[in-house]
Amino acid sequence: MGMARLFSVVLMLAAAPAFAASVVSYELQLGGDNHAADVIALQRPMYTPGNPADGLTFSKGVLNWAASIAVTGLHSQTGHASDGKPTWGVANFVVSIELHQGTADGPLVTTADFYSSIHDGGAVPCTTCKGGGGFCAGSAFALSYKRVPAWTGYARVTEAASSGVYYGPFMEVCMWPTVPAAAGKILGTGAGYAQWCRGCGLGTTTTPGIGIPAGTPVPVGSGTFGLGIVPVIEGQIDTSALELGTYVLRLVPGTGTNVLRGDVDLMTAPTSGPQVQAFAVAANEAVEDTITFTLTEADPCADDTVAPAIVSTLSRKTHGTKGEFDVDLTAGNVVEGRTGGLTKLIVTFSEPIQAAGGTAGPDSVSVTSGTVSNVAINGDALTVDLAGVTNADRFIIAFPGIQDACGNAVTETKCARVLFGDINGDGKVNTMDMTLLRNNVGMEITAANCRADLNTSGTFNTQDMTLVRNNVGTIMANPCP
Numbered sequence: 001m002g003m004a005r006l007f008s009v010v011l012m013l014a015a016a017p018a019f020a021a022s023v024v025s026y027e028l029q030l031g032g033d034n035h036a037a038d039v040i041a042l043q044r045p046m047y048t049p050g051n052p053a054d055g056l057t058f059s060k061g062v063l064n065w066a067a068s069i070a071v072t073g074l075h076s077q078t079g080h081a082s083d084g085k086p087t088w089g090v091a092n093f094v095v096s097i098e099l100h101q102g103t104a105d106g107p108l109v110t111t112a113d114f115y116s117s118i119h120d121g122g123a124v125p126c127t128t129c130k131g132g133g134g135f136c137a138g139s140a141f142a143l144s145y146k147r148v149p150a151w152t153g154y155a156r157v158t159e160a161a162s163s164g165v166y167y168g169p170f171m172e173v174c175m176w177p178t179v180p181a182a183a184g185k186i187l188g189t190g191a192g193y194a195q196w197c198r199g200c201g202l203g204t205t206t207t208p209g210i211g212i213p214a215g216t217p218v219p220v221g222s223g224t225f226g227l228g229i230v231p232v233i234e235g236q237i238d239t240s241a242l243e244l245g246t247y248v249l250r251l252v253p254g255t256g257t258n259v260l261r262g263d264v265d266l267m268t269a270p271t272s273g274p275q276v277q278a279f280a281v282a283a284n285e286a287v288e289d290t291i292t293f294t295l296t297e298a299d300p301c302a303d304d305t306v307a308p309a310i311v312s313t314l315s316r317k318t319h320g321t322k323g324e325f326d327v328d329l330t331a332g333n334v335v336e337g338r339t340g341g342l343t344k345l346i347v348t349f350s351e352p353i354q355a356a357g358g359t360a361g362p363d364s365v366s367v368t369s370g371t372v373s374n375v376a377i378n379g380d381a382l383t384v385d386l387a388g389v390t391n392a393d394r395f396i397i398a399f400p401g402i403q404d405a406c407g408n409a410v411t412e413t414k415c416a417r418v419l420f421g422d423i424n425g426d427g428k429v430n431t432m433d434m435t436l437l438r439n440n441v442g443m444e445i446t447a448a449n450c451r452a453d454l455n456t457s458g459t460f461n462t463q464d465m466t467l468v469r470n471n472v473g474t475i476m477a478n479p480c481p
C-alpha cells in the first residue's frame with residue numbers, strides 16, 4: 001500500500017522526481033520463534049518466521065511479534081548532493097508498537113504486557129528477567145538481522161562487523177521503555193548509527209545499513225550486501241490478561257528515520273570533518289504496518305508434552321471376611337506370592353488419565369501373561385482385573401491405550417514377579433517362607449503380614465502351611481529387567 005500511495009503522489013506533483021523516492025516500510029508478523037534460550041546460550045539460531053497474514057488466531061499466553069524492514073527507491077531531495085542516488089539501507093529507525101482492540105483505531109490495550117524473552121532486564125540481574133536472562137539490555141524488544149542468505153546464523157544490529165564473526169552493522173540502540181513496558185505500547189524505540197565508522201566494518205570497509213534485499217548492488221566502500229532478510233525487531237506480548245476477541249498490532253514509524261546516503265564514498269571520504277557525519281539523510285517516507293489477529297482461550301495442552309508417569313502399583317486381594325489387603329509392587333522386583341498370582345492391580349499415575357478413544361477396556365493395556373477382564377479409570381488411578389498370570393515368572397504390563405488429557409500416552413511399563421508360596425519375596429519357596437508363616441499362625445491379618453495368608457482365607461493356618469510345603473523348591477525364572 002505504501003508504494004501505491006507513493007506513485008500517485010509522484011504523478012500529481014509537478015516538481016516530483018522522475019524516480020521513486022525512498023521508502024522505509026515494515027512488515028509485521030505473528031507467531032514466530034526467536035529461540036530465546038538458544039540465543040541466550042549464544043547459539044545464534046535463525047528466527048523462525050511467523051505469519052504476516054491478517055486474521056490468524058492465537059491462544060492466550062505468549063504471542064511472538066516481529067517486523068522486517070525494507071528500503072526501496074532513491075533518495076529525493078532537490079538540490080542535495082544525494083538527490084537521485086541509491087540508499088544503502090536504513091541508517092536509523094524509530095517506531096512505536098501499539099496494540100489496539102477491535103480495529104487499528106480502536107482503544108489502546110493497556111493490559112498487554114510487552115517484553116523481550118531475550119533482552120529484558122535493564123538494571124535488574126539477568127536471572128530475574130521475565131525472559132529468563134540473556135543480553136540484559138532493558139528493552140521490551142530485541143533487534144536482529146540476517147546478513148546474507150548463505151550465512152547460517154543471525155546477529156544483533158548492535159554487534160560489530162569487525163569481530164569477523166557476526167558482522168553486525170554495529171548500530172547503537174535506544175531502548176525504551178525498560179521492563180515492564182508501558183501498558184499497551186512500546187514507544188519511540190529504534191536503532192541507528194551514531195557514526196558510520198569505516199573502522200567498524202569488514203576490516204577496512206563499512207557495513208551497510210539494514211533493510212536492503214540480498215543481491216542489491218554493492219555500494220562503494222562496503223562489503224557483502226543484504227541485511228533485510230529476517231525480522232529486524234521482535235518481541236513478546238503476554239496476552240494472558242486480555243479479553244478474548246480481535247486485536248490489531250500497529251507499528252507506527254516515528255520521526256527521524258534516516259537512510260544511508262548512496263553518494264558518499266566512505267572509503268575515500270575524509271576520516272574527519274563534516275563529511276564523516278553527513279552519511280545519512282531523512283527517508284522520504286516511512287510507512288506504518290498493521291496486523292489483525294484474534295485471541296482465543298489458552299490451550300491447556302500447549303505446554304504439556306509429558307506422559308503420565310507411574311507413581312505406585314498395588315496388587316490387591318480380598319482375604320475372606322477380613323477385607324482387602326495390598327502388596328505394594330511400587331519398588332522393583334517385588335513378588336506376589338498369594339493364590340492366583342496377580343488378579344487386581346491398582347496403578348496410580350502422576351496426573352489424571354483417560355483412555356485413548358474414550359472408553360477404557362482390556363485393550364487399553366497389554367500383559368506378558370494371563371488375560372485382562374476389566375480396566376477401569378478413576379482420576380489418576382487405573383484398576384486392572386486379570387487372571388491366569390503365569391506362576392514363577394516375571395509379569396510386565398504396558399499401557400498403550402492410556403494417556404493424559406492432552407493425549408500423551410503412557411510409555412512406562414510395570415514389572416512384578418509372581419511366585420506362589422514365596423512369602424518373604426526372595427524369589428524362592430523354601431523353609432524361610434515356612435518359618436514366616438508359622439510365626440503368623442493365630443495372628444490377625446494386617447497389611448504387614450497379609451502375604452502369609454496364601455489362600456486369602458483371612459486366617460493363617462495349616463492350609464497355608466500345606467501350600468508352602470507343596471511348593472518348596474520353586475524358583476523364579478526371570479527377574480524384572
Ligand SMILES: [Ca+2]
Nearest residue numbers: 304306307404
Ligand atoms: Ca501430561
Ligand SMILES: [Ca+2]
Nearest residue numbers: 422424426428
Ligand atoms: Ca521365599
Ligand SMILES: [Ca+2]
Nearest residue numbers: 453457459464
Ligand atoms: Ca489362609
